[in-house]
Amino acid sequence: MHGMHARLPKNFVLEERLERYAQVIEVAPSHYAGSWAEACHPLSSGEASRYDRVHVDLGCGKGAYVVQAAARDPRTLYVAIDGEPVCIAYTAQHVMESGVRNVVVVPALGSQMTSVFGPGEVDAITLNFPTPFPRKKDASRRLTIVDRLAEYRQVLSPGGTVTFKTDSYPLWQFTRAQVELAGYQVLWLSDNARAERPDDVLTEYERRLAAQGATVYAIEATPGEAREGIEQTSSLSLVDYLPDDLASLGYVPHGMRGSVTNLRNRRRREQGRSHQDSRADGTSGEQSSTRW
Numbered sequence: 001m002h003g004m005h006a007r008l009p010k011n012f013v014l015e016e017r018l019e020r021y022a023q024v025i026e027v028a029p030s031h032y033a034g035s036w037a038e039a040c041h042p043l044s045s046g047e048a049s050r051y052d053r054v055h056v057d058l059g060c061g062k063g064a065y066v067v068q069a070a071a072r073d074p075r076t077l078y079v080a081i082d083g084e085p086v087c088i089a090y091t092a093q094h095v096m097e098s099g100v101r102n103v104v105v106v107p108a109l110g111s112q113m114t115s116v117f118g119p120g121e122v123d124a125i126t127l128n129f130p131t132p133f134p135r136k137k138d139a140s141r142r143l144t145i146v147d148r149l150a151e152y153r154q155v156l157s158p159g160g161t162v163t164f165k166t167d168s169y170p171l172w173q174f175t176r177a178q179v180e181l182a183g184y185q186v187l188w189l190s191d192n193a194r195a196e197r198p199d200d201v202l203t204e205y206e207r208r209l210a211a212q213g214a215t216v217y218a219i220e221a222t223p224g225e226a227r228e229g230i231e232q233t234s235s236l237s238l239v240d241y242l243p244d245d246l247a248s249l250g251y252v253p254h255g256m257r258g259s260v261t262n263l264r265n266r267r268r269r270e271q272g273r274s275h276q277d278s279r280a281d282g283t284s285g286e287q288s289s290t291r292w
Helices: 014-020 064-072 085-098 110-116 136-141 146-155 169-181 204-211 257-291
Strands: 053-058 076-082 103-107 122-128 156-166 184-190 217-223
Touching: 014 085, 053 064, 053 110, 064 076, 064 085, 064 103, 064 122, 076 085, 076 110, 085 103, 110 146, 122 146, 146 156, 146 169, 156 169, 156 184, 169 184, 169 217
Parallel strands: 053 076, 053 122, 076 103, 122 156
Antiparallel strands: 156 217, 184 217
16 A cells, blocks of 8 residues: 555565465455454463454555564454555565464455444554555545545444554645544644654664655544534645645655656746746836837
8 A cells, every 4th residue: 555666576476475375364354344353363362252452454565564563462453454465465474474363464445444344343543654646536545535534433443543654744734634524533643753652663664764754744533523414625636735845845755756746847847937938028018118
């Protein structure tokens, strides 16, 4: 789900990888809706018969976050979800090689949450660096658009949380508006998440972004009072959330480099034309004043 895509090794065969790590992949997740904590709990675990919590890593990428988080919190079941088969293969491999037992990998989309989980079943949803989809026509694919937030509300338990992190200031600003629109209560809002929560899991992906000059923005929210008849009031193009002075934009978020480059080039052309027009207007102005 990330804006940065992994390079596949020459000998990578997707079908073979999926088969090799099928033990931790659930291809029929809707069968477990409403019973994940019990159904996925190991049988030989003493008196315990279920996990204490269910935590969804939505858009799990290559699985670095979910493996580290699961290792820290063995009493929570982590469900790693991604719509990209390559990401499913990598995450499943990472899970099996790490030896963690409290992770299930699910090939699914963010729009399928209500079919994968039962009402109130999920205690936490993590959205780490989701693909921004900057163009207006692709806005419905964003994991933080109001429609998705409304669906997360249906599966979240009372007090359940959605935690979102991104290197994209435009996506962060867009998401702030969507969270409010969806009737969520903001618990944490940060324009420097790593500084404020240094003990959060640090993945290689975030480390690479930080080395490139990225700041991590974050929002953590919980559903408040449900709203009816929600009408989208935000601009759907992330370009509209960029600063006016693009020359001052030192770091360009992944997934928006093409948009920023095109916008910069367009503004240079417009400035060039404006400069030419102003010179032409100045000349004609002098001529007109002479005539008048």
